[in-house]
Amino acid sequence: MHSSCNPQLIPTRKSRSVDRLPRAVKDRPAPSKTLPPPPHDSGSRSTAKKLEQGSEQEVAGDEEKEEPRVFNPAGFEAHLVETLEKDILQRNPDVQWVKVAGLHEAKAILQEAVVLPILMPDFFKGIRRPWKGVLMVGPPGTGKTLLAKAVATECGTTFFNVSSSTLTSKYRGESEKLVRLLFEMARFHAPSTIFIDEIDSLCSQRGTDSEHEASRRFKAELLIQMDGLNSTSNEDKVITVIAATNHPGDIDEAFRRRFEKRVLIPLPNDDTRSALLKLCLEGVMVDSKLDTNVIADKLDGYTGSDITNVCRDAAMMSMRRKISGRTPSEIKKIKKEDVDLPVTMKDFEDALARCKKSVSLNDVSRYKAWMDEFGSC
Structure with missing residues (x-):
C-alpha cells in the first residue's frame, strides 16, 4: 500500500524564497498602502502654507468683487434691449475736460447739472434738486457733442448716445417702447447721462399738418419720461438729459420747457x-x-x-x-x-x-436772437 494514498501525509509546498529570508524579515508586518509622511522640511512647509494663503486670498478677492449688474428686461422684447445696449450704451467715452478748449460758462452749467449732484448728494435735494435737462444751442462744430462726452467721462456716469435712427421704428408702438426702455435702463444704470444729438429731428413742433400719428405718440412718451426723471421715488438716482441742436426754433415749446437750462455754445474767441x-x-x-x-x-x-x-x-x-x-x-x-x-x-x-469757415454771420445772429428770447444760463 502506497503512503501517497493518505491525503494527510502530503506536505504543503513552501516557497524557497520565503525559507531563505531571515526570521526578522518574516515577522515584519505587511506595509500599508498609504504613503509615508514627507521628511521634515521647514522650507517646503512654509511654501505650502504660502500657497494655501494665496489661494484663500484669491477666493476672498473674488468674493469681494461685485458681479456686474445685468439689466432685467421684464416686459420688454429682448431685441429692443440688445438694440439699445449695442448702439447707444457707452461706459466710458474717454474725453477729459482739459481736451475741451474754452466754453467755461457751458462747462460750469454742465458741472452743476451732472457732476456736483454726484459729489454733493445731500445738498442737491428738494428745491435744489439737479436740473432735469440741459439744451445746448449753437452752430455745428462748436463742441456740443464733445462737451456731453466730457461730462460722462468726468463724473463716471453711464453715457447713452441717442440718435433719431435708434429710437424710431417702422413697427407700430415700438418707438414708444424704445423710449420707455431707454429711461428704464438709465434709471437702472444711474447715475446716467442721456445725450440726444440733433434733437430738433425728434422733438419738432406738434400739431402741424405734416405730423404723423406715430410721431405724436413718440413725442408724448418722451415728454412723459422726461417729466418723471426726478420723481420722489427716484430722487436718489441722478439722470440728466443733455441735448444739442443747430435749429432751436424748430423745437416744440413743451420740450423747450423741460430743458431747464438752455446754453449757447458760441464760436471760439x-x-x-x-x-x-x-x-x-x-x-x-x-x-x-x-x-x-x-x-x-x-x-x-x-x-x-x-x-x-x-x-x-x-x-x-x-x-x-x-x-x-x-x-x-x-x-x-x-x-x-x-x-x-x-x-x-x-x-x-x-x-x-x-x-474756409463753415458758419456765416447770419447764422450767428440767429442763435443770439433765440438766446435773448429763450435762453436760460
Whole structure:
C-alpha cells in the first residue's frame, strides 16, 4: 500500500524564497498602502502654507468683487434691449475736460447739472434738486457733442448716445417702447447721462399738418419720461438729459420747457482759438518761430471743427510738397523723417487758403436772437 494514498501525509509546498529570508524579515508586518509622511522640511512647509494663503486670498478677492449688474428686461422684447445696449450704451467715452478748449460758462452749467449732484448728494435735494435737462444751442462744430462726452467721462456716469435712427421704428408702438426702455435702463444704470444729438429731428413742433400719428405718440412718451426723471421715488438716482441742436426754433415749446437750462455754445474767441491750436498741435513738431496768437487772429469766425481741419491740413503740407510729382513706387521709398518736418507759418497760410469757415454771420445772429428770447444760463 502506497503512503501517497493518505491525503494527510502530503506536505504543503513552501516557497524557497520565503525559507531563505531571515526570521526578522518574516515577522515584519505587511506595509500599508498609504504613503509615508514627507521628511521634515521647514522650507517646503512654509511654501505650502504660502500657497494655501494665496489661494484663500484669491477666493476672498473674488468674493469681494461685485458681479456686474445685468439689466432685467421684464416686459420688454429682448431685441429692443440688445438694440439699445449695442448702439447707444457707452461706459466710458474717454474725453477729459482739459481736451475741451474754452466754453467755461457751458462747462460750469454742465458741472452743476451732472457732476456736483454726484459729489454733493445731500445738498442737491428738494428745491435744489439737479436740473432735469440741459439744451445746448449753437452752430455745428462748436463742441456740443464733445462737451456731453466730457461730462460722462468726468463724473463716471453711464453715457447713452441717442440718435433719431435708434429710437424710431417702422413697427407700430415700438418707438414708444424704445423710449420707455431707454429711461428704464438709465434709471437702472444711474447715475446716467442721456445725450440726444440733433434733437430738433425728434422733438419738432406738434400739431402741424405734416405730423404723423406715430410721431405724436413718440413725442408724448418722451415728454412723459422726461417729466418723471426726478420723481420722489427716484430722487436718489441722478439722470440728466443733455441735448444739442443747430435749429432751436424748430423745437416744440413743451420740450423747450423741460430743458431747464438752455446754453449757447458760441464760436471760439481769441483765447479759445489759441488754446485749441495748441491742443491740435500736440504730438506734432512745430517751428520755433510759429506764433499761435497770430494764427488765432486769422481764424476769427471759424468753429472748433474748422480749426481742427486747418491744423490737420497744415500738418500735412510738408508731406504734400515731398510727394508732389513722384510715382507710387518712389513714394514708398520715402522715409518718415523726410516728410515729418516741423509745421511752419507758411504751412498755416497755405492751409487757410484751402479751408474756409463753415458758419456765416447770419447764422450767428440767429442763435443770439433765440438766446435773448429763450435762453436760460
